Amino acid sequence: MIDWLYEAVKAVHVTAAVSLTAPQQTVLHREDQDFPAEVNWLLEEGYFGYLGTSDSQGNPQVTPVIFVREGNSVFLTISKVSKKVTNIRQNERVAFLIDIRDPTDLANNRAVLIEGRAKIYGIFDLLNNSGRALRVRALLLKKYPKYAAFYATKGTLLPKPWRATMFISRLLVEVKIRSFSYMREAKPVTLGRPAE
Amino acid sequence: MSQASAFAKRVLTQEPFAYFCTTNVRNHPHVAPVFFIFDMTGCNAYFLFSADSKKVRNLRLRPRVSFAVDVRDPVNPLENKGVMIRGEAKIIESNDPEVDIPHIKQLFEEKYGWSSLGSFFRHAQDERPLVDVTVRKISCWQGSTFISCPKFCVASDRRGCACISSQKDAEA
Numbered sequence: 001m002i003d004w005l006y007e008a009v010k011a012v013h014v015t016a017a018v019s020l021t022a023p024q025q026t027v028l029h030r031e032d033q034d035f036p037a038e039v040n041w042l043l044e045e046g047y048f049g050y051l052g053t054s055d056s057q058g059n060p061q062v063t064p065v066i067f068v069r070e071g072n073s074v075f076l077t078i079s080k081v082s083k084k085v086t087n088i089r090q091n092e093r094v095a096f097l098i099d100i101r102d103p104t105d106l107a108n109n110r111a112v113l114i115e116g117r118a119k120i121y122g123i124f125d126l127l128n129n130s131g132r133a134l135r136v137r138a139l140l141l142k143k144y145p146k147y148a149a150f151y152a153t154k155g156t157l158l159p160k161p162w163r164a165t166m167f168i169s170r171l172l173v174e175v176k177i178r179s180f181s182y183m184r185e186a187k188p189v190t191l192g193r194p195a196e
Numbered sequence: 197m198s199q200a201s202a203f204a205k206r207v208l209t210q211e212p213f214a215y216f217c218t219t220n221v222r223n224h225p226h227v228a229p230v231f232f233i234f235d236m237t238g239c240n241a242y243f244l245f246s247a248d249s250k251k252v253r254n255l256r257l258r259p260r261v262s263f264a265v266d267v268r269d270p271v272n273p274l275e276n277k278g279v280m281i282r283g284e285a286k287i288i289e290s291n292d293p294e295v296d297i298p299h300i301k302q303l304f305e306e307k308y309g310w311s312s313l314g315s316f317f318r319h320a321q322d323e324r325p326l327v328d329v330t331v332r333k334i335s336c337w338q339g340s341t342f343i344s345c346p347k348f349c350v351a352s353d354r355r356g357c358a359c360i361s362s363q364k365d366a367e368a
Contacts, residue, residue: 047268047270048268050215050217050227050264051227052215052217052225052226052227052262053225054217054219054223054225056223058219058223058258058260059260059262059282060217060218060219060225060260060261060262060282061217061262061280061282062215062216062217062225062227062262062263062264062280063264063278063280064215064264064266064268064276064278091223093222093223093224093225094225095217095224095225095226095227096227097215097227097228097229099229101213106212106213106308109229111229113226113227113228115224115226146270146271146272147271147273150271150272150273150274151273183228183229
């Protein structure tokens with residue numbers, strides 16, 4: 001257990017049909033419809049995620065964000081003026097980490113690291129994907145009701161980059177999940193088959 | 197010291213997790229949660245990683261890294277706080293005369309409270325290399341306030357440092 005102290009977590013790579021041998025990063029294929037239950041749980045219940053981006057010169061940046069999962073993607077709304085947006089415009093490859101911490105036991109946390117491509121939605125993307133965009137909006141309101149209430153009542157008091165107004169202050173970003181790695185303590189774990 | 201600077205100092209010394217971002221040679225980012233210590237005297241952060249981890253493979257080839265440490269508020273976004281650091285990572289050799297390894301060891305054990313039996317340093321250096329991140333820029337946010345380079349940061353004196361003393365509103 002003490003080994004765990006050397007890293008917060010050690011990646012335990014899983015595959016859709018998981019094996020204990022030669023851990024590999026899971027690469028999603030078009031026909032994949034779902035993830036192992038543990039990964040699904042993090043995608044649905046994880047409250048904050050950490051978006052890692054890098055500019056064209058390879059300078060990385062990582063910041064916490066809120067998100068929702070829709071299908072095989074996660075969606076974020078991020079400030080138009082943020083460095084994240086600048087980076088994504090230069091390099092669409094991103095990493096996205098979702099973890100759940102146990103404040104009473106540092107060793108007891110779970111995380112999934114997603115690697116994928118980020119797409120910034122323009123107005124035509126929103127129009128062409130209006131159904132999905134509405135679903136994402138509903139998911140955000142359902143997942144973050146207290147944030148939604150805050151923005152509804154006090155949003156105008158915030159500095160412009162912080163406001164929730166789409167296209168004026170914020171942009172919708174889709175991270176298409178290309179692969180993922182599940183992390184739990186230092187021991188290899190078998191995650192089982194994708195949830196049905 | 198401003199309130200935000202005081203907060204940044206506190207979060208860097210007290211929060212248990214950092215989120216560490218590297219890139220590989222194809223410029224694909226990678227993020228992992230890690231333990232860390234922050235040494236205020238030199239404005240350096242120290243990490244212990246597995247030698248065969250992706251982080252170490254990445255930073256050996258591309259030493260520019262970033263990490264974030266934050267305090268989350270699930271109710272009020274104005275109470276979200278955090279620090280994001282950019283810097284250059286270097287793997288410390290066990291015989292490096294410029295690094296005070298006993299001091300770093302003490303900082304790790306003071307922060308995480310582990311006995312010498314469970315010391316962070318009980319594995320060989322080649323298995324668990326010590327990584328030193330030389331800070332080039334600190335950004336911290338507290339609510340809607342965003343500050344580059346708080347006053348305690350000595351990195352602004354370094355060659356190549358990107359610190360600019362400025363204060364502006366920024367994103368959530």
